Amino acid sequence: MFKKTMLFVVALVLSFSLFLPSAFATPPVTPSKATSQSQLNGLTVKTEGAMTGYSRDMFPHWISQGGGCDTRQVVLKRDADSYSGNCPVTSGSWYSYYDGVTFTDPSDLDIDHIVPLAEAWRSGASSWTTAQREAFANDLSGSQLIAVSASSNRSKGDQDPSTWQPPRAGAKCGYAKWWISTKSKWNLSLQSSEKTALQGMLNSCVY
Amino acid sequence: MEIKSTTFNASHGVMTEEVGVISGELELVTTCDEDGILSLKITYVGAEEWYTLPGEEYRLFDARDHEVVHGMLVKVLERS
Numbered sequence: 001m002f003k004k005t006m007l008f009v010v011a012l013v014l015s016f017s018l019f020l021p022s023a024f025a026t027p028p029v030t031p032s033k034a035t036s037q038s039q040l041n042g043l044t045v046k047t048e049g050a051m052t053g054y055s056r057d058m059f060p061h062w063i064s065q066g067g068g069c070d071t072r073q074v075v076l077k078r079d080a081d082s083y084s085g086n087c088p089v090t091s092g093s094w095y096s097y098y099d100g101v102t103f104t105d106p107s108d109l110d111i112d113h114i115v116p117l118a119e120a121w122r123s124g125a126s127s128w129t130t131a132q133r134e135a136f137a138n139d140l141s142g143s144q145l146i147a148v149s150a151s152s153n154r155s156k157g158d159q160d161p162s163t164w165q166p167p168r169a170g171a172k173c174g175y176a177k178w179w180i181s182t183k184s185k186w187n188l189s190l191q192s193s194e195k196t197a198l199q200g201m202l203n204s205c206v207y
Numbered sequence: 208m209e210i211k212s213t214t215f216n217a218s219h220g221v222m223t224e225e226v227g228v229i230s231g232e233l234e235l236v237t238t239c240d241e242d243g244i245l246s247l248k249i250t251y252v253g254a255e256e257w258y259t260l261p262g263e264e265y266r267l268f269d270a271r272d273h274e275v276v277h278g279m280l281v282k283v284l285e286r287s
Contacts, residue, residue, distance in 0.1 A: 051251035051252060052253035055255040056256065154222070157222075157229055158228065163219050
């Protein structure tokens with residue numbers, strides 16, 4: 001009897017897995033809790049630099065990714081549960097990870113730079129070359145880009161996790177991991193208030 | 208035409224039309240002409256681009272109120 005129940009549960013789990021969306025609506029890199037902790041420990045704590053000379057033009061973003069697609073369209077497709085149209089994507093379904101709301105009109109979505117451009121500027125990117133800043137602003141291989149609601153992206157703006165965290169409680173762990181991973185990959189510094197906030201968020205992670 | 212500029216610290220940020228919330232050391236510049244037409248713009252101290260504050264077509268009844276309005280705006284943005 002017990003075995004039969006187990007078999008049923010296994011069958012149930014298997015059948016559910018068939019209905020998982022093919023896309024996961026999140027950046028490709030999400031380290032484990034332990035990896036994130038060691039990355040966080042490795043970041044340099046430093047007071048933020050000045051914004052002297054900053055403009056978004058210093059970070060050429062949404063560059064061409066080939067096939068008539070720019071970085072924004074590539075992320076839009078990557079993070080969709082389903083979509084139609086190809087550069088531009090004309091409709092689809094997107095789950096905004098930050099606020100837990102689903103959208104069907106691509107114009108309701110922004111591609112968020114997990115570590116904002118202005119935040120990057122004051123934590124080290126001001127001394128980079130434009131080519132480095134372009135690579136950072138279009139980084140599809142790391143954890144820097146995610147499609148989320150335009151409203152959550154606007155309310156976040158340039159803030160770090162000491163003043164802004166995703167409103168959906170379940171998003172804080174992933175957000176902290178992506179933030180840490182991006183700063184670690186790009187060798188950006190962080191402030192002590194930011195580190196405290198990230199540690200608190202990381203503590204909430206189960207794995 | 209009168210131009211007023213104040214720098215202040217907005218630790219929790221100020222909403223802008225172009226880039227959402229901006230924070231840190233900011234500079235607010237307000238301009239008022241003889242007819243009381245008021246324009247507002249904001250930037251990071253030392254940065255090379257300006258942003259628009261939400262809302263438009265502000266007009267003061269008396270251009271002499273510019274200074275008071277400018278001061279009020281700074282106080283509100285600083286604490287927001």
